Amino acid sequence: MAEKLPASLEKLNTEEYLLNMGPQHPSTHGVLRIILKLDGEVIKDVVPVMGYIHRGMEKMFENRKYDQIIPFTDRTDYLSAVNNNFAYVIGVEKLLGVVVPERAEYLRVILAELNRIMSHLLWLSAYGMDVGAFTPLLYIFREREEIIAMFELITGNRLTHNAFRLGGFKYDVPKTFFEKLEKFISHFADNLDEYETLLINNVIFKSRTVGVGVITKALALSYGVSGPSLRGSDIKMDVRRDTPYSAYSKFVFEIPTGKNGDTWDRCEVRMNEMRQSLSILQQAMQGFPQGDIMAKIPKIIKPPAGEVYTAVEGPRGEVGFYIISDGTEKPYRVKMRVPSFSNLSALKDMTVGFKIADVVAIMGSLDLVIPEIDR
Amino acid sequence: MTAFMQFLKDLLYDSGKAFGLIYDGGHKIWAGFNLPPLTLDIIFLLIAAACAAAFIAINALFIIWFERKISARMQLRRGPNRVGIFGIFQTVADTIKLLIKEDITPKAVDKLAFFLGPLLVMTSTFMVFLVMPFGKGLIAADLNIGVIYILAVTGLTVLGLLCAGWGSNNKYSLIGGMRSAAQIVSYEIPNVLVMLTIVLLSGSMKLGDIIAAQPTVGYVWMQPVAFIIFLIASNAEINRGPFDLPEAESELVSGFITEYSGMKFAFFFLAEYTNLFIAGALGAVLFLGGWTGPVLPPFMWFMIKSYFVVFLLMWIRWTFPRIRVDHLMEFAWKVLIPIALLNLVVTAFVIKFH
Amino acid sequence: MLKYIKDIITGAITLLEGMAITFKYMFQKPITLQYPEQKAQMTTRFRGRLVMPVDEEKGDNRCTACNICVKACPNYSIAVERLTDETGKPKPKAASFTYNMGTCMFCNLCVEVCPFSAIVMSEEYELAVYDRKSLIKDLVAEKYKLKGRKGKWWISKFKDEEQV
Numbered sequence: 001m002a003e004k005l006p007a008s009l010e011k012l013n014t015e016e017y018l019l020n021m022g023p024q025h026p027s028t029h030g031v032l033r034i035i036l037k038l039d040g041e042v043i044k045d046v047v048p049v050m051g052y053i054h055r056g057m058e059k060m061f062e063n064r065k066y067d068q069i070i071p072f073t074d075r076t077d078y079l080s081a082v083n084n085n086f087a088y089v090i091g092v093e094k095l096l097g098v099v100v101p102e103r104a105e106y107l108r109v110i111l112a113e114l115n116r117i118m119s120h121l122l123w124l125s126a127y128g129m130d131v132g133a134f135t136p137l138l139y140i141f142r143e144r145e146e147i148i149a150m151f152e153l154i155t156g157n158r159l160t161h162n163a164f165r166l167g168g169f170k171y172d173v174p175k176t177f178f179e180k181l182e183k184f185i186s187h188f189a190d191n192l193d194e195y196e197t198l199l200i201n202n203v204i205f206k207s208r209t210v211g212v213g214v215i216t217k218a219l220a221l222s223y224g225v226s227g228p229s230l231r232g233s234d235i236k237m238d239v240r241r242d243t244p245y246s247a248y249s250k251f252v253f254e255i256p257t258g259k260n261g262d263t264w265d266r267c268e269v270r271m272n273e274m275r276q277s278l279s280i281l282q283q284a285m286q287g288f289p290q291g292d293i294m295a296k297i298p299k300i301i302k303p304p305a306g307e308v309y310t311a312v313e314g315p316r317g318e319v320g321f322y323i324i325s326d327g328t329e330k331p332y333r334v335k336m337r338v339p340s341f342s343n344l345s346a347l348k349d350m351t352v353g354f355k356i357a358d359v360v361a362i363m364g365s366l367d368l369v370i371p372e373i374d375r
Numbered sequence: 376m377t378a379f380m381q382f383l384k385d386l387l388y389d390s391g392k393a394f395g396l397i398y399d400g401g402h403k404i405w406a407g408f409n410l411p412p413l414t415l416d417i418i419f420l421l422i423a424a425a426c427a428a429a430f431i432a433i434n435a436l437f438i439i440w441f442e443r444k445i446s447a448r449m450q451l452r453r454g455p456n457r458v459g460i461f462g463i464f465q466t467v468a469d470t471i472k473l474l475i476k477e478d479i480t481p482k483a484v485d486k487l488a489f490f491l492g493p494l495l496v497m498t499s500t501f502m503v504f505l506v507m508p509f510g511k512g513l514i515a516a517d518l519n520i521g522v523i524y525i526l527a528v529t530g531l532t533v534l535g536l537l538c539a540g541w542g543s544n545n546k547y548s549l550i551g552g553m554r555s556a557a558q559i560v561s562y563e564i565p566n567v568l569v570m571l572t573i574v575l576l577s578g579s580m581k582l583g584d585i586i587a588a589q590p591t592v593g594y595v596w597m598q599p600v601a602f603i604i605f606l607i608a609s610n611a612e613i614n615r616g617p618f619d620l621p622e623a624e625s626e627l628v629s630g631f632i633t634e635y636s637g638m639k640f641a642f643f644f645l646a647e648y649t650n651l652f653i654a655g656a657l658g659a660v661l662f663l664g665g666w667t668g669p670v671l672p673p674f675m676w677f678m679i680k681s682y683f684v685v686f687l688l689m690w691i692r693w694t695f696p697r698i699r700v701d702h703l704m705e706f707a708w709k710v711l712i713p714i715a716l717l718n719l720v721v722t723a724f725v726i727k728f729h
Numbered sequence: 730m731l732k733y734i735k736d737i738i739t740g741a742i743t744l745l746e747g748m749a750i751t752f753k754y755m756f757q758k759p760i761t762l763q764y765p766e767q768k769a770q771m772t773t774r775f776r777g778r779l780v781m782p783v784d785e786e787k788g789d790n791r792c793t794a795c796n797i798c799v800k801a802c803p804n805y806s807i808a809v810e811r812l813t814d815e816t817g818k819p820k821p822k823a824a825s826f827t828y829n830m831g832t833c834m835f836c837n838l839c840v841e842v843c844p845f846s847a848i849v850m851s852e853e854y855e856l857a858v859y860d861r862k863s864l865i866k867d868l869v870a871e872k873y874k875l876k877g878r879k880g881k882w883w884i885s886k887f888k889d890e891e892q893v
Contacts, residue, residue: 019546027625041550041700068803071836130625132617132697135751138450142760149772156774156850162836170841171774198694198750203740204617205696356550357626357699449751453761694751695744710737 014039019356023052027130027360030370032344034359041355046348050373057375061334066092066301067166069334073321074160076336077372079122082108082115083314085164088334090245091310091321092166095303101292104168105247110181110284111154111163112246112312113277117188118147119315120270123367127267128199130364131208136199143184143191150180167295178285185282192274200267209264213350213362216261223349224342227317228269229366233261239313250287251280263365270367302329316340316367340372387672391512427504435648436466438685442648445686446693470641478637481544488542493635493642495535500646502528503653508582510666510673521582522570525657526563529612532650533559536621536631539643543634551630554700555614555621561707562611562618568715569605572598572722573661586665593664600718602662604711606687609654611703613647616692620700651685658684773882776835776850779807779828781868782875782883790869791847794823798839798848806833823869830856831864846886852879 022033031052037045057076061069073088074081086108093100100108121144125137148158153174155161163169199205215225220233230237238255240248256272258265305327311320317339326332343366351359385393398419405415440455440463447454455462480489506521508514518524533556540552574580576597577588595602611618622630632643659665659680666673668680698706762769771777781790794811806829812822826848840848851873858864875883 017546026628064803068801068838071803071834071838075834128696132619132623132625133695135446135450135693138452139754142451152775153772154774156772156776156837157835160834160836162838170837174772174774194750197743197746199696199747201743202696202747203743204698204702206743207702208696208699355700357620357623357697360625445755447759448755451754451757451760453759453763690748690751694747 016044021359022049027364028370029126029363029368032368032370032373034347034363036356036359038356041357043351043354043356043359046351046359048344048347050344050370052374053371054374055371058334058336061331063330065329066303066331069331070164070166071160071162074162075371076338076375077314077316077319077340077369078159079119079369080115080315080319081159081161082111082163083312083319085162086112086246087310087312087314087319088321088323089164089166090312091308091323092301092303094308094310095306095323095325096166096297096301098167098295098297100168100246100295102247102289103291104293104295106284106288107154107169107173107293108164109247109251110281110288111151111161113280113284114147114150114181116277116315117274118144118151119367120274121147123270123315123364124195124199124267127364127367130360131205133199133202133205136195139191139198140195143188146180146184150177150184153177153180165294166301167297169293172293178288181281181285185278185285188278189275192271196271200264200271206264208357208361209262209267209365211260211262212354212358213263213365214261215346215350219346219349220261223346225317225346226339226342227314227367228273229266229317229343229346231255232258232266232269234259239311239318243311245310245312247284251283253280263361266365300329302327311337314339316369316372317343336375338372338375340366340368340370344368344373387674389511390509390674391514394512428501431501431504431649432645434652435645436470438648438652439466439469439644441682441685442651442689445689449690449693473641473644474638476637478639481634483544484634485542485544488538489634490542490639492535492539492542492631493639493646495538496532496646497535497642499528499531499535500649500653502531506582507653507656508586508660508665509677513666513674514583517581517583519579519581522574522580522585526567526570529650529653530559530563532646539635540621540631543631545634547627547629548631548633551621551623551627551633554627555631557700558614558618558620558703559612561704562608562711565604565707565711565715566608566612568712568719569601569608570661572601572715572719575719575722575726582660582665586660586667589664589667593662595662598662598718598722600714602658604715604718605658605662606684606691608707608711609657610688610691611707613650613654615647615651616688617695617698618703619692619697620703623697625697651688652681654688655681655683655685658687771852771854773878775852775854775879776837777853778830778835778851778856779833779839779848779868780851780873780875781826781848781871782873782880790823790872791845792823792826792869793821793845793847794819795821795844797842797844801838801842803836803838804832804834806830807839825870826868827865828868829865831861846883849875849879849883849886851875852877 016037016039019036019038020033021036022028023031028034033049033052035047035049036043057072060072064072069088070085073084077084121140125140128134128136151161151163152158154177155163215229215233217233217235220230220235226237234257236255236257239245241255253276256269256276258269303325305325307322307324309320309322311318318337319339320337322335322337324332347363347366350362354362382393382396385396401415401419402412405412443465444454444461455465458464458468480486503525505516506514506518506524508517536555537552540548540555543549573585573594576594577585579585579588610616614621622632627633632640635643656677659677663680663684665680666677668676781792783789784791792809794809796809799807799809808827810824810827811819812824813819835850837850840850848868
C-alpha cells in the first residue's frame with residue numbers, strides 16, 4: 001500500500017475526481033471500462049465495468065450441436081483458442097465415454113503448450129507496451145509468428161484455430177511440422193533469456209513492478225484467482241498436475257511459483273512457465289507415438305443425459321466447462337468458468353492506494369482478455 | 376576568382392568572416408543608394424530569421440525521419456521506405472497531411488489557453504537557436520550568459536505545456552500537463568548543476584568560449600559522469616524516452632496533446648523534435664567540443680556531433696520501459712542531484728588545487 | 730549508503746545490458762515482409778474463404794446439393810438450392826450455393842463433412858470489400874478455379890491419394 005501522507009499535507013484540502021479509463025483506452029486491452037476514483041494520481045477506488053462485447057456465448061452454445069460449439073470456444077479467449085477447445089472437448093468426450101488415441105492426446109498437448117507459449121509471448125509484448133517499452137514487442141512477434149506458422153500448418157488458421165475435434169483430430173500432423181518445432185525449440189530458450197535481460201530484469205521495469213499490486217495468498221484464494229496470477233502468490237496449484245487430463249500425467253514438469261505475489265512475481269512465473277512448456281514440448285516430441293489420430297465416434301453426437309465439469313490449465317488460469325446434456329443433439333446448458341473474470345475481480349484490492357501508472361501495470365500483469373470476461 | 380574561392384571557403388570554414396563581408400558589402404551598396412542603414416539591418420535580420428525557421432523545420436523533419444529509421448532498425452523493421460529514396464520524404468508528406476487537416480477545437484476548451492499552449496512551446500523552442508553556435512562565427516548572438524539564457528528559455532516550455540494541459544479541459548491532459556510541469560522543474564536542477572560544472576571548467580558562460588576552452592576531445596573525457604547526467608536530465612526535460620510521462624500513451628492516452636489536432640498538433644510535434652535536436656546540440660557544445668574538428672567544415676562537425684547525441688537519446692528511448700511518476704521524482708532528487716552536486720564539488724576542488 | 734551505491738551500479742548494468750541487445754539488433758536484417766509486393770506463402774491447409782472449385786475432369790463443380798454442409802455450419806452461412814428438371818423432380822445438382830462470408834467464421838466444418846469434397850477453403854486472405862452485399866456470394870455461379878498447391882491438394886483429397 002502507498003505510504004501515508006506527511007503531517008503537513010494531511011490538512012491539505014484535495015478533491016477526489018473520477019477518471020473514465022476505457023472502453024477506448026490504449027491499455028485496457030479491448031473494451032474494458034474502468035472507473036477510477038482519484039486523488040491527484042493516487043487511486044481511491046476502482047470499478048471495472050464489463051459487458052461491452054457480450055455476445056451471449058453460453059446461450060449460443062445451447063443452440064448449437066456439440067461439434068459446432070468448438071469454433072465458438074475459440075472466440076471466448078482468442079489468445080488461447082486451443083486450451084478452450086481442450087476444456088470443452090474433453091468434457092464432451094467424458095460424456096460420450098470416448099477414449100482418444102494416444103497420438104491425438106500427444107498432439108493435443110503439443111498444441112496446448114505451443115498455445116500457452118504463444119499467449120504468454122503476446123502477454124509479454126503487450127506488457128512491455130503497457131509499461132512503455134515498445135521494442136520487445138517487435139522481437140517477440142518474431143517468435144510468435146513462428147508458432148503461428150506451425151499452427152497454420154496443422155490447423156489451417158492462425159488465431160482461431162478450431163484445432164480439436166471430438167475424438168481427436170481431423171487431419172494428421174504434416175511431416176514438416178516437427179522440423180519446424182525442433183527449430184523453434186532449439187533457439188527459443190536463448191530468446192527468452194534475452195527478453196528477460198531486455199525487459200524483466202531491467203531496473204526501471206523492476207521498480208515499476210516489485211511490490212506493486214500484491215495479491216496475498218488468502219486474497220487470491222478467496223477471489224478464485226487462478227493461473228500464473230495465483231502461482232505468483234506462492235500457491236502451487238496447476239490443473240495439469242493436480243488433476244492431470246489428456247497426456248499430461250506422462251510428462252515431467254515443474255510448477256514455477258513466485259514469492260510475494262506482486263506484479264514482478266507474476267511476470268517471472270510466466271517467463272518460467274514458458275521454459276517449462278518448452279520442456280514439455282521436447283518430451284512430447286520425443287515420445288510422439290504412432291497410430292490413429294481420431295477415435296471412433298458416432299456420426300450424430302448424442303451424449304447420454306448427465307453433467308460434467310472439466311477444466312484445463314489455460315495460459316490465464318483454470319478454463320472450465322460445465323456441460324449438462326439432456327440426451328439430445330444440443331447441450332442443455334454450457335457454463336464457462338473463465339480465469340480472466342475471477343482475476344479481474346481482485347483488481348480493486350490490488351490497486352487501491354497505487355497510482356494511475358500502476359493500474360496499467362497491474363492489469364497487464366493479470367493478463368486479461370476482455371472477450372473472455374464478457375463472453 | 377581566387378577572392379571568390381576564398382569567400383566560398385570562408386563561408387564553409389569561417390562563416391563569421393564571410394558574413395562580415397556580406398554585411399559590409401551590403402552596407403556599402405546601401406549607402407550608395409543613400410538609404411538609411413537600419414532598413415538593411417532589418418532586412419538582414421528577417422533573412423536570418425527565415426533561415427533559422429527553415430532550418431528548424433527541415434531539421435525537425437529530418438530528425439523525425441531519422442528517429443523512425445533508427446527505431447525501425449532496432450526493432451528489426453525497415454521504417455519508412457515508400458515516399459522517396461529510403462522514405463526520406465515520408466515526414467514531408469506527413470507534415471502536409473497535418474497542415475491540411477481540420478484543426479478541431481473542442482467546445483469545452485479554454486480557448487485562450489488552448490491556443491497559447493502550442494504557441495508558447497514553439498516560441499520557447501525557437502528562442503534557443505539565438506545562442507546556438509552552429510559553426511565558427513555562425514551564431515546569431517554569442518551572449519555572455521548563453522548557458523543561463525538557454526536554461527531560462529527552455530524553462531518556458533513548462534508554461535506552454537501547462538496551458539495546453541489545463542486549457543484542453545480533459546482529465547488526461549490535465550494530469551499530463553501537471554506531470555510535465557513537475558518533471559521539467561525538477562530535472563532542471565541536475566541540468567543546471569551539470570552545466571555549472573562545465574562553466575567552472577571553461578570559466579565562461581559564453582557558448583563560444585566554452586567551445587574554445589575545450590580540449591580537442593571535448594569535456595566528455597574529463598566529465599563522463601556529468602555527460603551521463605546531462606543525457607538523462609535533458610532526456611527528461613524534453614519528455615522523451617523512459618521519461619515520456621506527460622504523454623504516456625498506455626496511461627494517459629496522449630497526455631496534454633490528447634485534444635490537439637492538425638496544425639496545433641504539428642506545432643507540438645515540431646517542438647518536441649526540435650527540443651530533441653537542442654538537447655543533442657547542447658550535448659555537442661558542452662561535452663563534445665561543438666563545431667571544432669579536422670577537415671570537415673565546422674557546421675558539419677556540429678551536426679555530426681549533435682546527431683550523435685541525438686542518436687544516444689533515441690537509443691535510450693527505444694530500449695527502456697517508462698518510469699513511474701514518483702520514481703521519476705525520486706530519481707531526480709535522490710540520485711541525480713546528489714551525484715551532480717558531488718561532481719560539481721569535486722570538480723571545483725580539482726580546479727582549485729590543480 | 731553502500732546499498733545506495735550498489736543499487737545504482739547494478740541498475741546501470743541492467744540498463745546497459747538492455748541497450749546492448751537493442752544495439753545488436755540494429756545490425757540484423759529486418760524481418761519485414763514488404764506486404765503488397767511480397768506476400769506470405771500460405772500452407773495448403775490454410776483456411777481462406779469458402780470456394781466451390783470447378784473439377785477440370787468433370788467440367789463442373791462436384792456439389793450434389795445434399796445439404797450436409799448447411800447442417801454442419803454453426804453460423805447458418807450457407808444456403809443451397811437444388812436444381813430441378815422440367816417435371817419438378819430434384820436433380821443431384823446445386824442451382825445455387827449462397828455463401829455469406831460476413832457471418833462465416835472460417836471453421837472448416839462444412840469442408841470436413843462434405844462427402845464429395847465439393848467445397849474447399851481457398852488460399853485467399855485479402856477478403857475485405859467495400860460493400861456488405863458483396864460478401865454474399867453464389868459459389869455455383871462463381872465457377873472458381875483452384876490452382877497451384879492448394880488445387881493439387883484438393884484433387885488428391887477426393888482421389889484418395891496421399892494427403893499432403
